[in-house]
Amino acid sequence: MWAHDKIKVLERGWLSSNNIVMLGAEGATVVDTAYVTDVDDTLRLIDEARGDAPLVRIVNTHLHSDHAGGNAALQARHGCAVWIPPGESELVDTWDEARLSYRHTSQQCPRFTSDRVFAPHDTLHMADEDWLVLPAPGHDHAMVMLWCERLGTLISADALWEKGFGVIFPELAGIPGFAQQRDTLDLIAQLQPRWVIPGHGKPFQTVDAALQVARSRIDWLSEEPRRNTDNALKVLLAFKLLEARRMTHADLTALVEASLSRNAVMRAHYPMPPEAIAAAMGEQLLRAGAAVREGDAWVATR
Numbered sequence: 001m002w003a004h005d006k007i008k009v010l011e012r013g014w015l016s017s018n019n020i021v022m023l024g025a026e027g028a029t030v031v032d033t034a035y036v037t038d039v040d041d042t043l044r045l046i047d048e049a050r051g052d053a054p055l056v057r058i059v060n061t062h063l064h065s066d067h068a069g070g071n072a073a074l075q076a077r078h079g080c081a082v083w084i085p086p087g088e089s090e091l092v093d094t095w096d097e098a099r100l101s102y103r104h105t106s107q108q109c110p111r112f113t114s115d116r117v118f119a120p121h122d123t124l125h126m127a128d129e130d131w132l133v134l135p136a137p138g139h140d141h142a143m144v145m146l147w148c149e150r151l152g153t154l155i156s157a158d159a160l161w162e163k164g165f166g167v168i169f170p171e172l173a174g175i176p177g178f179a180q181q182r183d184t185l186d187l188i189a190q191l192q193p194r195w196v197i198p199g200h201g202k203p204f205q206t207v208d209a210a211l212q213v214a215r216s217r218i219d220w221l222s223e224e225p226r227r228n229t230d231n232a233l234k235v236l237l238a239f240k241l242l243e244a245r246r247m248t249h250a251d252l253t254a255l256v257e258a259s260l261s262r263n264a265v266m267r268a269h270y271p272m273p274p275e276a277i278a279a280a281m282g283e284q285l286l287r288a289g290a291a292v293r294e295g296d297a298w299v300a301t302r
Ligand SMILES: [Zn+2]
Pocket: 062, 064, 067, 139, 140, 158, 166
């Protein structure tokens, strides 16, 4: 089990990324801040983890809503600085919800401001250790990982989980992502981490096994890109249902329409009307046991 006095991993539920609280001489830093609907828990858990140390900084691995959804509330409460990876700072400055992915995923992320943009190969000082910023394109081309050589510990965000990795979102819009994800996995293999702290799920040491699972998955997805599209729709839908708890056919259709609007490849893979896609997706939720039917609505089971 992960245990470190100055690095506390707050493992979170379905909608939220983990939060990693780093205690150092300069105060506490939190890496990633979970989804907005979990914000009360996020504030409380971070307070418990930081103890007397003031929260001075948020560091985001990327700006998806489940990793940055607590930024605004933490910023308001603690006046902490927000450090983000490069590539999206203009979108944050102008709060471009479409290009920040919130609109077409139908997800929410309260507006925050950023104080510093860090770059790949910068070194961040957290928990009195040096963490090298590494690029991790694939799931999201602006995403980074954080590597502490001395501790042999990698914060992998959504590039590597114990069993898999995040949806390869760029591919949905026709931007190559499979090869980038493969390169990211190769980079992780080269580092030979003793510990991986993923964006979702518990920290793990079985890194070779995780890499093997991830590599066979990226092969499987890139062999037939439609699989990545199917997976993306399923993930977006399950996420929204967990947030909303109850969705009508019209709600599902609106979600499908929003996803299709921005993703040409997704449209090509699903040439039928959004209503029909929504109905098929609803059936999948029932079969997977994620939802039950109540009248014309689907209701979350977990
Ligand atoms: Zn993500």
